[in-house]
Amino acid sequence: MIYRAGHIVLKPLSHALYRPTIRGAENVPATGGVILASNHLSFIDSFAIPLAAPRKVRFLAKDDYFTGGGPRGAVLRELFEGIGAIPVDRRSSRAAQESLDAALEVLGEGDAFGIYPEGTRSRDGRLYRGRTGVAFLALTAAVPVVPVALAGTQDIQPVGARFPRLAKVSVTFGAPLDFTQRYAGVPQGRARRAVTDEIMDAIAALSGQPRADTYNELPPEASGPAIAV
Structure with missing residues (x-):
């Protein structure tokens, strides 16, 4: 109910403000388990994909987004509940396994x-080496993976920016x-x-990003599972 209400409000609002270009939505299977594996450029990505996809998409999110106080905390909680995000405690010693579960x-x-195989958002625009949690999920659950390429979301809320800005965004779903x-x-x-x-090769082909041969590490002030946002 919360997801449906949030989607009804957020989707037309975001499309009116940002007018995203959406390509390949027909590549997302209409039913059944499926993984949407995307590059990661911004905090906004976990909103951009669910609002562009033709079906409900669940993401992991830091539990801080669900427990903050004050007006900002209330807004974040409503937003993340509205897109069906799953809270995860990134400080837990079992955070990675709990996220996979x-x-x-x-x-x-x-x-x-x-899921974002890079583990955390790219701060220089390059596509980093993927962590194998996405493969574990695909092989264990025996489900297909749809590669996703985002562009422009880093301009909506650049690293360090407190408030979103208007920017041109595109979301491309691959085969x-x-x-x-x-x-x-x-x-x-x-395997x-x-x-x-x-x-990662499929994501790179869609996004056109330059590749990095290393893993993208979380900033010093953060910690948590590689597959969380």
Whole structure:
């Protein structure tokens, strides 16, 4: 109910303000578990994808967004509940495993789950090496992966900016990737690395971003699971 109400309000509002260009929405399967794996440029990304996708997409979000006080805390809580975000405690020693468990539950229920294989947003515009959590989910849940490319969201709320700005945004959904049969019998570690690299190649082809051969690390003041926002 909260998701539907939030979507009804936020989708037309965001489209009116930002007029996003949406490509390939037909590539998102209408039903069944599916992973939407995207590049990550901004805090806004977890709103841009659900508001552009043709079906409900669940993302992980820091539990701080659900527990803050004052007017700002109330607004953030309503926004994240409105898009169906799943709170996760990034300070927990089991945060990474709890995040994967939450994602598998979403996929097991036949829903769409959004993930950023880079782990945290890019601060220089490059596409960083993907972490293998996305491959673990795809292979364990036996679901397809739709690569997603965002552009322009970094201009809505640049790193360090307190308030959103108007900017041109595009969301591109690529053709689904199915790994369920191709990696049968391949050792788990090798399969997860290969699947992750294939997903990142697909994202790069859609986004046109320059590649970085390293992992994108969380800033010193942050900590938490690589698959969380």
